[in-house]
Amino acid sequence: MAPMLTIAQQAAAPAPTPLYVVGAYLLALLALGIVTKFFFRGTSADFFVASRSIGPFMLLMSIFGTTMTGFALVGSTGEAFSKGIGVYGTLASWSGLMHSAAIFLVGIRLWAIGKRHGYVTQVQFFRARFDSDLLGTLLFVAMILLIVPYVLIGILASGATVRGITMHMFPDTFPPTGAVPPWLTNLVICSVVLFYVFFGGVRGAAWANTFQTIVFIATGVIAFILIASKLGGLSAATEKVVEHAPTRLIREGTFGHAEFMSYALVPLSIGMFPHVFQHWLTARSAKSFRLTVVAHPIFIFLVWLPCILIGIWGASMFVTGDLHLPMLPGTETPNQNAVLGAMVGSLDHADWIIGILTAGVLAAIMSSLDSQFVCIGTMFANDVVIHHLGASRFNDKQTLWLGRGFVIVVVTVTYLLSLFAPRAIFGLGVWVFSGFAGLFPLVVAALYSKRVTRAAALACVLVTAGVWFALFAYNGFGKSEGLIAGMLPVVYVFLASVVTIIGVSLVTKPLPAEVVDRFFAKERGTHTND
Amino acid sequence: MPHPPTSRTAGAKVVVVLAALLVILHHDFWWWNDGSLVLGFLPVSLAYHAVYSLATGALWWLAVTIAWPARIEAWADESNASDAGGESRIAPPNQVQASEADA
Numbered sequence: 001m002a003p004m005l006t007i008a009q010q011a012a013a014p015a016p017t018p019l020y021v022v023g024a025y026l027l028a029l030l031a032l033g034i035v036t037k038f039f040f041r042g043t044s045a046d047f048f049v050a051s052r053s054i055g056p057f058m059l060l061m062s063i064f065g066t067t068m069t070g071f072a073l074v075g076s077t078g079e080a081f082s083k084g085i086g087v088y089g090t091l092a093s094w095s096g097l098m099h100s101a102a103i104f105l106v107g108i109r110l111w112a113i114g115k116r117h118g119y120v121t122q123v124q125f126f127r128a129r130f131d132s133d134l135l136g137t138l139l140f141v142a143m144i145l146l147i148v149p150y151v152l153i154g155i156l157a158s159g160a161t162v163r164g165i166t167m168h169m170f171p172d173t174f175p176p177t178g179a180v181p182p183w184l185t186n187l188v189i190c191s192v193v194l195f196y197v198f199f200g201g202v203r204g205a206a207w208a209n210t211f212q213t214i215v216f217i218a219t220g221v222i223a224f225i226l227i228a229s230k231l232g233g234l235s236a237a238t239e240k241v242v243e244h245a246p247t248r249l250i251r252e253g254t255f256g257h258a259e260f261m262s263y264a265l266v267p268l269s270i271g272m273f274p275h276v277f278q279h280w281l282t283a284r285s286a287k288s289f290r291l292t293v294v295a296h297p298i299f300i301f302l303v304w305l306p307c308i309l310i311g312i313w314g315a316s317m318f319v320t321g322d323l324h325l326p327m328l329p330g331t332e333t334p335n336q337n338a339v340l341g342a343m344v345g346s347l348d349h350a351d352w353i354i355g356i357l358t359a360g361v362l363a364a365i366m367s368s369l370d371s372q373f374v375c376i377g378t379m380f381a382n383d384v385v386i387h388h389l390g391a392s393r394f395n396d397k398q399t400l401w402l403g404r405g406f407v408i409v410v411v412t413v414t415y416l417l418s419l420f421a422p423r424a425i426f427g428l429g430v431w432v433f434s435g436f437a438g439l440f441p442l443v444v445a446a447l448y449s450k451r452v453t454r455a456a457a458l459a460c461v462l463v464t465a466g467v468w469f470a471l472f473a474y475n476g477f478g479k480s481e482g483l484i485a486g487m488l489p490v491v492y493v494f495l496a497s498v499v500t501i502i503g504v505s506l507v508t509k510p511l512p513a514e515v516v517d518r519f520f521a522k523e524r525g526t527h528t529n530d
Numbered sequence: 531m532p533h534p535p536t537s538r539t540a541g542a543k544v545v546v547v548l549a550a551l552l553v554i555l556h557h558d559f560w561w562w563n564d565g566s567l568v569l570g571f572l573p574v575s576l577a578y579h580a581v582y583s584l585a586t587g588a589l590w591w592l593a594v595t596i597a598w599p600a601r602i603e604a605w606a607d608e609s610n611a612s613d614a615g616g617e618s619r620i621a622p623p624n625q626v627q628a629s630e631a632d633a
Contacts, residue, residue, distance in 0.1 A: 085573045085575060085576040086575070088576055088579050088580070089556070089558075089575065089576075089579045092579070092583065093556060093579040093580075093582045093583050093586070094556065096582075096583045096586040096587065097549065097552055097553070097556075097586045097589075100586070100590045100593075101549070104590070104593060104594075108599055108602060108603075109599075109602055111606065112602050112603070112605060112606035113606075115606045116605070116606060116608075234569075234570065234571035235567075235570035235571045237571065238567060238570070238571040238572070238573070242565070242567075246565055249565035249567075249573040250562065250563050250564065250565045250573075250575070251562050251563075251575065252562055252563040257557070257559065257562075260557065261556075261557055264553070264556070285603070285607075286599070286602065286603035286606060287603070290594045290598075293590045293593065293594055294587055294590045294591045294594060295587065296587075296590075297583050297584070297586040297587040297590065298583070298584065298587045300583060301580055301583035301584060301587075305576070305580055308576065309571075309572075309576075312573075521601050521602055521604075521605035522605070
């Protein structure tokens, strides 16, 4: 059977229609940003936590959209292309269990505490919980340093996706591949996201997330159906994998048993994502969390399963020469980040359909970037400007603009990193999540133990950050997995965190009851853990 | 709809046991090297984990039904925080006063 999806066989440059559709989608987001401005109440409470008015459906959409980054679509497809179906088990099925556990056990409590004490950032909570300005400062620095590679994932994913669908589209403008270069895509995406979050704050991000989550789930399903159809149907597509890339159907040779199990800790990172924390605070009530807790695993299933199948189908097509991918610079290794974009771009359907599907992928990416950008600005405005310079030093408008300025600085740094330090998205993502997951014991201890001390919290942040960074740097800043005794680095980072918290708490003085008790619900006139 | 246990604590214990069971069942070593297909297109291990995801959703439905943290919810609602209205600027949380020397 003649290959059906060979891009190289196209005699003329493909029409730029998909890009026009993507452009229209981006314009729609800009318009959404302007619309949300009219709902913005003009206060920092509304900008930072949407006045705590977000209901169950939008909370689900915004949290799910925020957590499903370029890692989930572009990264998972690319990783499945390389390592097969085991990728679903490493993160998708674990995340369904662990994410919801973190939301149920940590998120609801943090929401309750945030509501009682008026917090808008994680740092405010930890600073007050442990009565430590130093802890607040350390956490702020740690969170920003971890957010940068997290934002980098999204930026890399957007550039790789658009590059994948525009191969040979502009041969004269962008030689030799003719594809829109990542530096341009990344610049446009960052600018669009900055625009709509600057207008609407976290409410703008929540609205955009709701819209974009619906878009990327719907287009993901459509892309999956169209790609399967083009390959001759679900069975025919997988049969090609059986024939040409059978190792993608098993885990033997690609995942070790200990490694597979150690992925369980990675999804706990959601408990310390500052941008997810901010979304939690927007909830109208505790009941708003119910839908999120229950539906989160189902939505993960809807998004990841198609991506994994597309990835392994792409592997067989690559072996047969039916899928062309850019190579990593200076190597003969295909750039796995480009797989999803190339699979979508190779469809011989109407170009506007390809454009819609591409917009769906970008929707997933931007639904995380917007929350991250808002969070960065929120943290700077509240944890640095207001906290250190005083609430009366600047008015609301000035404070918001200081926050926005900081966001621009961080995004600019990250954008530059995307140009000079490309990484496999999945691998970088696992490293980033490992850093946040390492701090999960800290938030659990803060919420469930009155015995954990200030010294333990400080030591935990320092030790966790130190261990994580040492391992990250040793492994080429995300270039390799860094397995130790067959297990992911997250195990050792997490272990260091737990040992530090428990060990230091046992030998240092606990905080006064009047500091701690206000973070725990009373029961029958006594202060207890719930 | 399952008949809820008589106390939230009993419900929580049920959820914990089921969650632990799911943790153990996650490691489907028996299909580690098995590339056979289910429904003609799904590798068997992928199919297993897909069903696992759905089972997880069921577990969390059970959790919000029989182990809902009602006390936390009530405690949050006791708050007189003014930020819900959003009409005035948020005042920063209480400033840190204790000495770092206590650490």
